[in-house]
Amino acid sequence: MTLSPDETRRYARHLVLKDIGGAGQQKLKAARVVIIGAGGLGSPVIAYLAAAGIGTIGIIDDDRVSLSNLQRQIVHRLDDTGIAKVTSAARFAADLNPHVAIVAHETRLDAGNARDLLAGYDLVLDGSDNFDTRRIVAEAAASLQLPLVAGAVSMWDGQLTVFMPGGRGFADLYPVTPNAEDVPSCEAAGILGPVTGIIGTLMAMEAIKLLTATGNPLAGRVLLYDGRSARFTELGY
Numbered sequence: 001m002t003l004s005p006d007e008t009r010r011y012a013r014h015l016v017l018k019d020i021g022g023a024g025q026q027k028l029k030a031a032r033v034v035i036i037g038a039g040g041l042g043s044p045v046i047a048y049l050a051a052a053g054i055g056t057i058g059i060i061d062d063d064r065v066s067l068s069n070l071q072r073q074i075v076h077r078l079d080d081t082g083i084a085k086v087t088s089a090a091r092f093a094a095d096l097n098p099h100v101a102i103v104a105h106e107t108r109l110d111a112g113n114a115r116d117l118l119a120g121y122d123l124v125l126d127g128s129d130n131f132d133t134r135r136i137v138a139e140a141a142a143s144l145q146l147p148l149v150a151g152a153v154s155m156w157d158g159q160l161t162v163f164m165p166g167g168r169g170f171a172d173l174y175p176v177t178p179n180a181e182d183v184p185s186c187e188a189a190g191i192l193g194p195v196t197g198i199i200g201t202l203m204a205m206e207a208i209k210l211l212t213a214t215g216n217p218l219a220g221r222v223l224l225y226d227g228r229s230a231r232f233t234e235l236g237y
Contacts, residue, residue, distance in 0.1 A: 001026050001029045001030045001055070002026070003022070003025060003026065003029065004099075006099075007025075007029070007053065007099055010053070010097070010099070011025050011052075011053055014028075014052070014053075019212070019214045019215070020212060020214065024212040024214065025053060027211055027212050027213075028052055028053045028054055028055070028208065028211055028212065029053055029054075029055045029099075030055055031054050031055055031056070031122050031123065031211045032055065032056040032058070032120065032121045032122050032123075033049060033054055033056070033057055033058070033121060033122060033123045033124070033125060033207060033211070034057075034058035034059075034060065034103075034105075034117070034118055034121040034123075034124055034125070035049075035057065035058065035059050035060070035125045035127060036060045036061075036109055036124070036125070036126045036127060036128045036133070036137055037060070037061055037126070037127035037128045037129065038059050038061040038063075038073070038075065038076075038085040038086055038088070038089040039061070039063070039069065039072075039073050039085065039127065039129065039196075040069075040072040040073055040127070040129075040153065040186070040191065040193070040196030040200070041127030041151050041152075041153065041196050041199060041200040041203065042059070042061070042073075042075075042089070042125075042127040042200070043072070043073045043074045043075040043076070043089070043196070043197075043200060044074065044196070044197050044200030044201045044203075044204060045125050045127060045200045045201075045203050045204050045207070046059065046075055046089050046092065046093055047074065047075060047092070047093075047096065047204075048200075048201060048204035048205075049204050049207060049208075050092075050093040050096050050097045050100045050102075051096055051097060052204070052208055053097065053099060053100065054100060054207075054211075055100065055101065056100070056101045056102075056103060056121075057093060057100055057101070057102055057103070058102075058103040058104075058105060058117075058121060059085075059086045059089050059090065059102065059103070059104055059105065060086075060105040060107065060109050060117055061084075061085045061086050061089075061105075061106070062084075062106060062107050062108035063084075063085050064082055064083060064084055064085060065080040065081050065082065065083055065084075065085055065088050066081060066082075067081055069085075071193045072191060072193035072194075072196045072197075073085075073196075074197070075088065075089045075092040075093075076088045076089070076092070084104075084106050086104035086105065086106045087104060087106070089102075089104075090102040090104045105117055109128070109133060109136065109137065110133075110136065111136050114136050114137060114139075114140035115140045115143060115144060117140075118137075118140050118141060118144055118146060119144060121146065122146070122211070123146065123147050123148075123149070123207055123210060123211060124137065124141045124146050124147070124148045124149070125148075125149045125150075125151075125203055125204075125207055126138070126148060126149070126150045126151070127151055127200065127203070129185065129186060130185075131174075131177070131178060134150060134152070134170070135170060135174075135177075137150075138150065138163060138169065138170035139170065141163065142163065142165065142169055142170070145165040145166075146165065147162065147163065147164050147165060147210055147217075148162065148163040149161075149162050149203045149206045149207050149210070150162070150163065150170075151199045151200065151202070151203045152199075153186075153191055153195050153196050153199050154186070154189060154191065155189050155190055155191060155192065155195075156192055156195060156226065156227035156228045157195065157224070157225060157226055157227060158195050158196070158198060158199035158224075158225045158227075159199070159222055159223065159224050159225065160199055160202050160203060160206070160218060160222070160223045160225075161173065161218055161219075161221065161222040161223070161237075162206055162210070162217045162218045162219045163219070164217065164219045167219050167220060168219065168220040168237055172237050173222060173237045192227060194227075195225070195227050198225060198227075199225065202223070206218055220236060220237060221234055221235065221236055221237070222234070222235050222236075222237060
């Protein structure tokens with residue numbers, strides 16, 4: 001895909017960047033990615049991938065914007081309270097970069113529709129907020145042979161990994177399904193807003209690396225972030 005004069009100016013810092021350049025930017029423009037969740041993790045993912053010039057961004061979410069979201073879900077405004085998150089997120093992305101096509105899926109992803117929702121995309125990014133949905137997303141992405149960038153956050157901490165087709169999968173990282181009471185929700189335990197920004201931005205970073213075939217993806221490894229001690233730890237699985 002060729003870049004327009006406006007896109008050439010917009011992505012100038014990518015075009016001079018070693019390992020991206022014009023060929024890499026054209027790959028980003030041709031790419032179709034889908035993001036599960038337009039919340040704390042989805043917000044920075046949407047912002048940075050739209051800014052980077054991803055050609056088509058699908059957003060899956062059935063929730064509506066509430067006042068308590070605004071502490072961390074940075075693509076939404078106070079005026080967006082009460083409207084669908086996919087609508088608000090699509091408005092944000094379009095305002096940021098009119099060269100990006102946004103596909104809003106205002107629905108809840110579940111085992112019955114996951115494959116249909118993810119089909120036709122090149123890459124999946126999961127920013128959902130519960131274990132069951134993350135498992136369903138991982139299984140659907142694996143069955144479709146799609147790479148998956150998966151993030152999760154809680155309180156002061158976050159984690160990130162990449163599942164590649166044919167590689168180590170969700171069951172390798174989570175051989176035992178945790179009890180629901182052992183995985184407290186953000187509503188119950190709280191979440192420091194910048195933690196979602198850190199993990200979500202790293203998710204966008206992994207997505208761009210995968211789409212441009214640059215660097216080494218975080219596959220077979222999980223990156224853990226401890227916000228209290230400002231420490232990253234990497235574990236294999």
